[in-house]
């Protein structure tokens with residue numbers, strides 16, 4: 001089966017490969033084709049998502065969802081399902097792990113399946129069951145689905161020996177491609193620190209930061225740091 005894992009676009013100032021997708025890909029790639037698409041890195045809008053789906057033509061589309069992603073992810077699934085009703089849609093991530101049933105309910109009718117909590121164990125079994133045409137999903141850890149109109153939620157399983165998981169599938173996420181958006185981890189940390197210091201103490205550093213801006217996205221990131229600093233400032237002055 002072909003699986004497309006998507007990280008939704010969002011305003012977070014962390015632009016990094018998704019560890020969750022990387023670990024999932026490692027578990028399933030021996031038996032399935034896997035593509036990981038990061039909408040943050042590639043700046044993919046909701047309107048553009050069907051082009052990505054059409055380009056890769058997967059059987060299954062999985063989207064990672066944090067709570068603050070929820071409205072966007074809902075619209076992404078809606079857009080995809082309306083254009084590709086036969087494709088299987090799956091959601092996972094921190095939000096669904098915190099309120100699994102409510103969230104699955106909220107995403108009807110555009111999401112077919114969801115995973116509660118860690119999915120390394122359950123997701124591989126789920127794909128194997130789909131391949132066999134077995135829709136009873138016996139004992140598939142963490143799976144949430146509808147059975148005869150009723151919602152069914154399996155208990156999640158947690159990996160005991162993390163070393164057995166191997167490494168995330170870095171080659172499918174191409175960490176080097178993240179450099180072009182100006183957000184390596186070291187740059188991010190350096191920028192955070194410099195931005196914080198510059199607004200506090202030194203207009204020269206502020207200017208240096210401004211001059212170092214490489215792209216419009218970098219500029220927007222810089223503005224967000226400034227905004228965060230404004231939010232932090234009252235607490236910092238009272239401390």
Ligand code: B12
Nearest residue numbers: 012014017018019020062063064066067092093094118119
């Ligand atoms: C490390 C980390 C980060 C790293 C990201 C690491 C990465 N590149 O993936 C950094 C520092 C970049 C980060 C940033 C942010 N984070 Co963070 N982060 C974490 C932390 C500590 C661990 C997450 C992790 O990597 N776990 C290991 C991986 C393997 O697990 P996972 O990503 O959850 O994926 C598993 C399952 O969720 C599931 N799954 C995930 N996606 C999918 C998709 C499908 C289809 C399926 C089937 C399953 C599935 O299977 C995966 C494998 O088991 C968690 C806290 C926690 N203990 O979980 C917070 C956490 C996830 N972060 C959180 C937040 C809020 C953020 C930010 C929004 C912060 C900010 N203000 O900017 C940003 C958003 C970044 C973004 N780009 O979207 C919140 C999310 C809360 C929520 N309810 O949604 C958490 C839970 C912390 C908290 N308690 O508040 N984060």
